[in-house]
Amino acid sequence: MAAICQGCLCFQCVTTSEIGIIERCGRYERLAPPGLRCVCWPLETVAGRISRRIQQLDVACETKTSDNVFLNVIISVQYKVKEEYVYEAFYVLNDPSEQIKSYVYDVVRSTLPLLTLDKAFESKEMVAQSVKRELSGVMSEYGFVIHNALVTDISPDGRVKTAMNEINASKRLKEAAFEKAEGEKILLVKSAEAQAESKYLSGVGVARQRKAIVDGLRDSISQFSGNVKGSTPKDVIDLLLLTQYFDMLKEVGTQRGTRAVFLPRKKKSQVSAFRDGLLQAQAGRN
DSSP: OHHHHHHSEEEEEEOTTEEEEEEETTEEEEEEOSEEEEEETTTEEEEEEEEOSOEEEEEEEEEEOTTSOEEEEEEEEEEEEOGGGHHHHHHTOSOHHHHHHHHHHHHHHHHGGGSOHHHHHHTHHHHHHHHHHHHHHHHGGGTEEEEEEEEEEEEEOHHHHHHHHHHHHHHHHHHHHHHHHHHHHHHHHHHHHHHHHHHHHHHHHHHHHHHHHHHHHHHHHHHHHHHSTTOOHHHHHHHHHHHHHHHHHHHHHHSTTOOOOOOOOSOOOHHHHHHHHHHHHHHHHO
16 A cells, blocks of 8 residues: 555645645545645545635525515625634535525525515615624534625616606605795795885885975975065965976976877866867877
């Protein structure tokens, strides 16, 4: 046997990111750390290699929510094998990836059916932590360390997406209409307040104007009565009214497109007087 081993030596290279599993006659013999390793073939063989890197497994799972919406969920599990548990990781588990998938399915399908669609999107972190907690508790005895579990995608059916977009668009349009109405309301209120303030100020101005006119008339009457002997305040008022009457006629006459109607002072019916006045005005124009 010693002669066979000495004549059948071969070398195997184990990379830095791996740990080799060496078996002797089908039985576990030892681990092969990174580097050049001597193997006595055919009695010894490298049965397998375990990666020392952090690996990622993407698990796609279909489930439904409490409001009966089906979802496609993708969970990314990042894991690594402990070097002191390489034996358990290689020999105890038949297919670690499939077993990790089974636990992910179990957690996702027991968590999301309790949530509505909106809550499912809001609870991504909670689902990821549940998956990580479950996997860490189960896989640690086999030498697997779960570094992280991420919910990378939650995708409902295309028709559900369209419906959600339409609901959101309707909500936005409703909010926009409300804000527009509020803006128009503010404009109307401010416009009414401005008109009220304008009318108030206009009334104040008219009142002051009339007060000034009355004060001016009073002063004029006093001066005229004092300067002209025999005149009475009534005479002064009649003179002022006549002056204002002529000023009014002048103002009307200077306006474009105005017409003057002269009514006779003879006692006639109002219709006849009005007709005669129109005829006289037309004759004067021609």
